[in-house]
Amino acid sequence: MLPTMNRIKREKIHERCKNICPPKDTFERTLLHTHDKSRTDLEQVPKIFMKPDFALDDSLTFNSVLPWSHFNTAGGKGNRDAASSKLLQEKLSHYLDIVEVNIAHQISLRSEAFFHAMTSQHELQDYLKKTSQAVKMLRDKIAQIDKVMCEGSLHILRLALTRNNCVKVYNKLKLMATVHQTQPTVQVLLSTSEFVGALDLIATTQEVLQQELQGIHSFRHLGSQLCELEKLIDKMMIAEFSTYSHSDLNRPLEDDCQVLEECVINKVSQTEEIDTDVVVKLADQMRMLNFPQWFDLLKDIFSKFAIFLQRVKATLNIIHSVVLSVLDKNQRTRELEEISQQKNAAKDNSLDTEVAYLIHEGMFISDAFGEGELTPIAVDTTSQRNASPNSEPCSSDSVSEPECTTDSSSSKEHTSSSAIPGGVDIMVSEDMKLTDSELGKLANNIQELLYSASDICHDRAVKFLMSRAKDGFLEKLNSMEFITLSRLMETFILDTEQICGRKSMSLLGALQSQANKFVNRFHEERKTKLSLLLDNERWKQADVPAEFQDLVDSISDGKIALPEKKSGTTEERKPAEVLIVEGQQYAVVGTVLLLIRIILEYCQCVDNIPSVTTDMLTRLSDLLKYFNSRSCQLVLGAGALQVVGLKTITTKNLALSSRCLQLIVHYIPVIRAHFEARLPPKQYSMLRHFDHITKDYHDHIAEISAKLVAIMDSLFDKLLSKYEVKAPVPSACFRNICKQMTKMHEAIFDLLPEEQTQMLFLRINASYKLHLKKQLSHLNVINDGGPQNGLVTADVAFYTGNLQALKGLKDLDLNMAEIWEQKR
Numbered sequence: 001m002l003p004t005m006n007r008i009k010r011e012k013i014h015e016r017c018k019n020i021c022p023p024k025d026t027f028e029r030t031l032l033h034t035h036d037k038s039r040t041d042l043e044q045v046p047k048i049f050m051k052p053d054f055a056l057d058d059s060l061t062f063n064s065v066l067p068w069s070h071f072n073t074a075g076g077k078g079n080r081d082a083a084s085s086k087l088l089q090e091k092l093s094h095y096l097d098i099v100e101v102n103i104a105h106q107i108s109l110r111s112e113a114f115f116h117a118m119t120s121q122h123e124l125q126d127y128l129k130k131t132s133q134a135v136k137m138l139r140d141k142i143a144q145i146d147k148v149m150c151e152g153s154l155h156i157l158r159l160a161l162t163r164n165n166c167v168k169v170y171n172k173l174k175l176m177a178t179v180h181q182t183q184p185t186v187q188v189l190l191s192t193s194e195f196v197g198a199l200d201l202i203a204t205t206q207e208v209l210q211q212e213l214q215g216i217h218s219f220r221h222l223g224s225q226l227c228e229l230e231k232l233i234d235k236m237m238i239a240e241f242s243t244y245s246h247s248d249l250n251r252p253l254e255d256d257c258q259v260l261e262e263c264v265i266n267k268v269s270q271t272e273e274i275d276t277d278v279v280v281k282l283a284d285q286m287r288m289l290n291f292p293q294w295f296d297l298l299k300d301i302f303s304k305f306a307i308f309l310q311r312v313k314a315t316l317n318i319i320h321s322v323v324l325s326v327l328d329k330n331q332r333t334r335e336l337e338e339i340s341q342q343k344n345a346a347k348d349n350s351l352d353t354e355v356a357y358l359i360h361e362g363m364f365i366s367d368a369f370g371e372g373e374l375t376p377i378a379v380d381t382t383s384q385r386n387a388s389p390n391s392e393p394c395s396s397d398s399v400s401e402p403e404c405t406t407d408s409s410s411s412k413e414h415t416s417s418s419a420i421p422g423g424v425d426i427m428v429s430e431d432m433k434l435t436d437s438e439l440g441k442l443a444n445n446i447q448e449l450l451y452s453a454s455d456i457c458h459d460r461a462v463k464f465l466m467s468r469a470k471d472g473f474l475e476k477l478n479s480m481e482f483i484t485l486s487r488l489m490e491t492f493i494l495d496t497e498q499i500c501g502r503k504s505m506s507l508l509g510a511l512q513s514q515a516n517k518f519v520n521r522f523h524e525e526r527k528t529k530l531s532l533l534l535d536n537e538r539w540k541q542a543d544v545p546a547e548f549q550d551l552v553d554s555i556s557d558g559k560i561a562l563p564e565k566k567s568g569t570t571e572e573r574k575p576a577e578v579l580i581v582e583g584q585q586y587a588v589v590g591t592v593l594l595l596i597r598i599i600l601e602y603c604q605c606v607d608n609i610p611s612v613t614t615d616m617l618t619r620l621s622d623l624l625k626y627f628n629s630r631s632c633q634l635v636l637g638a639g640a641l642q643v644v645g646l647k648t649i650t651t652k653n654l655a656l657s658s659r660c661l662q663l664i665v666h667y668i669p670v671i672r673a674h675f676e677a678r679l680p681p682k683q684y685s686m687l688r689h690f691d692h693i694t695k696d697y698h699d700h701i702a703e704i705s706a707k708l709v710a711i712m713d714s715l716f717d718k719l720l721s722k723y724e725v726k727a728p729v730p731s732a733c734f735r736n737i738c739k740q741m742t743k744m745h746e747a748i749f750d751l752l753p754e755e756q757t758q759m760l761f762l763r764i765n766a767s768y769k770l771h772l773k774k775q776l777s778h779l780n781v782i783n784d785g786g787p788q789n790g791l792v793t794a795d796v797a798f799y800t801g802n803l804q805a806l807k808g809l810k811d812l813d814l815n816m817a818e819i820w821e822q823k824r
Contacts (some may be wrong), residue, residue: 041098049095065092175212179205179219186229195237202226202233248315263300287468291481294468295488301464302492305457309499312453316446323443330436447501454500458507461492465510474514475521479601482518483608486511490611515612522605523619526598527626533591534630535643539653541751542590543575551597552581555667560603560674581666587751592660595627599667603674613678614686620671621689624664628696631657636703651708655748658704665697705760708748712764715740716771723775725788730798737768738802745806754808765803765814772796773819783820792819 048054048064056062066088182205189198209216209223289297468474477485489511497503554561578585579593602620606613634640635657638649646653672690679686716737723733730738744764749757781788796816804810 042102045095045098172212175208176216176219179208179213179222182222183225183229190233190236195233198233199230202230245315248311263297263304287471287473291477295485298464298485299488301461302488305461306492306495306499309450309453309457309496313450313499316450320443320446323439323446327436327439327443330439450500451502451504454496454502454504455506457496458504462506462510465507465514469514475517477518479522479605482514483605486515486609512611515609516615519612519615519619523623526601527623530591530595530598530623530627531630533594534627534634537589537591537634537640538644538646539589539635539640539656541577541587541656542593543577544579544588544593545575546573548593548596549576549579551600552579555600555670556582560600560670561607562597562600562604579663581663584753586659586663587656588660588663589656592663595664596667598623599671603671606675606678610678613675614683617675617679617686617689621693624668624693625696627664628661628693628700631661632700632703636700636707650747651711651744652747652751654704654708655751658701659751661697661701661704665694665701668694668697705763708744708760709763709767712740712744713767713771716768720771720775723772725779725781725791727791729791729794731791731795734795734799738799741803742806745809749807757808758812761803761809761812765812768799769816769819776819
């Protein structure tokens, strides 16, 4: 009540002061008048006193304010100086009064704000006092609640922690009782050859000794005793595994089959052509088998090798799976150990926190209940792994039978376990187990053992193959036989690769070596055949048998392969005059028909033996280059005159050669695409051979066309050089030229496409115009409309009419105006 009374008292004083103050309008007028008066008074004060940097310690400022002349009393001027000093003092006092009055006036103007600030300060003090009293009351209430409600709960929590500790002690005693029965149980398991169960029990017990029962005096010798038992079990298992391995590897490959040597002996003995009394050695007897017999024997050998490798792989897979299982278990155990260590660290931190809060009569309630709930669960989960089937202490009197181990049993410091595919866990002690790097190396060695078995099988197969190849038997095989052999070997290589996971290279190398020899022989045979065909070719148009038309039709369907012969229909179909390729007619010689078949044989060989693709590409390129160069020598180079006894190389021979080259050029992109689809990308650069071949063929075709033009050019030069402008019309020269042009047309029109014929005659016509123009210039015949001009025009018209009357040349633009010299 006292603060309220003081506030009321202050308000009354303030109201009284307000009543004393003049009204607002009067106050404003007074204030304005006072402001003007103060401003006038302040103007009396010198400006030097108003400067922001005014300071009397400055000598200039000091001399300006207090001149020394007023303080000089020497001579007779003492009274006057004293009066002057007094006047200065009064003047300065007047300035001071003016400033003080203005300051007081400014303060009086802000008295309302000062009063409000004082009032707010008093109210704030009142609020703080009330708040302090409320806080004190709240603290008293909280202290009462803590005394009434919390002390009992804390006592309950302390009892819960005590109970948990008792449960842990009980479980530890149960665990010790279980461990005490380990050795008798192991002996029982060994008596029934339960090695896995014994190792599992030993490893689990060693883990418990190191983790849960470390430092127990009564168990100080149990660890070493278990290690000795483990070594004994290891020796027993090694002896049993050795016995199994010997019996497994020594049994027959199949129930009704013998070993490899007996397989060869049986095959040889079944062949009637071989006299085993004369030919004693098994290798010599084997060489006397024909290809079908030898091929069947090789197939049997490959089959037995595959069975042998599968059996070795099955045995090694069991060992390998055990090693990998141990590695996997090691990894999982390390992860569980890290989790266990983290849990133990968190548990220790929680216990320290609980003890600290209990000492201070407070604790984290949620943590305490969490510990109480976690302990039974941990006890249940940590004990289910240790109770062996024959362990008696963990039976009727157990409150919680799974308590035989604790939740830190995943540690791998001293033991490790793994599960084989059969579902049995294998435990390995610290003294006997291998490190992860050693286990990884062992797994790799097991895989290398399988690789070695595969390599041995391949080496034996190579030896068998080479023993048969000593007399050149393999090189004498025809294409189908070698392809069959190659496919069998490739199949065996793929089978062993699938079994072992790695491709053995010895048999593959032998196959590649034989394939190279086969390719060389294949190429030489066909190149020799082509050479003989070319040397006997008379370069005349040949009839096209139906089988070759079928061959070309199959290529048009996108199949680059030799078509199967049609029984009973090929002989009934008559040969055609030309070859039809995608709607175009090709007049060809017999050599080119056989060359197309040879090219398809190369392409089909690539499909049958993919490993020779690059070699076949090189050989086929060589074959195409050989045909181009040799045909050029025989036709353009006139070699056929001596080789086959031709009297002359006619224009028809040249045109036929050009058309044959065009047919090969037509198929080069198809051949290139076929090889490109079968080459690896890194060998695509080899396809440039086809680009070079195409360019060479086009150049050859261009040279033939140039040769045809040159033939007519020499004819024009010979005939037109004797041309005279005189009657009759047409002249004998032009009749002879038209006759030769007609012969040329008859020779090439049925052989070359119409477009090419037109282009060729345009070039011939250009040569004709050039020679005629030269002769007219020589005769001084000009386009002046005179008699000579008329005769020449008539001859040219005769030539033009005859040329355009030829088949396919009707619309040819001859442009004969170019024969005349331009007028100067």
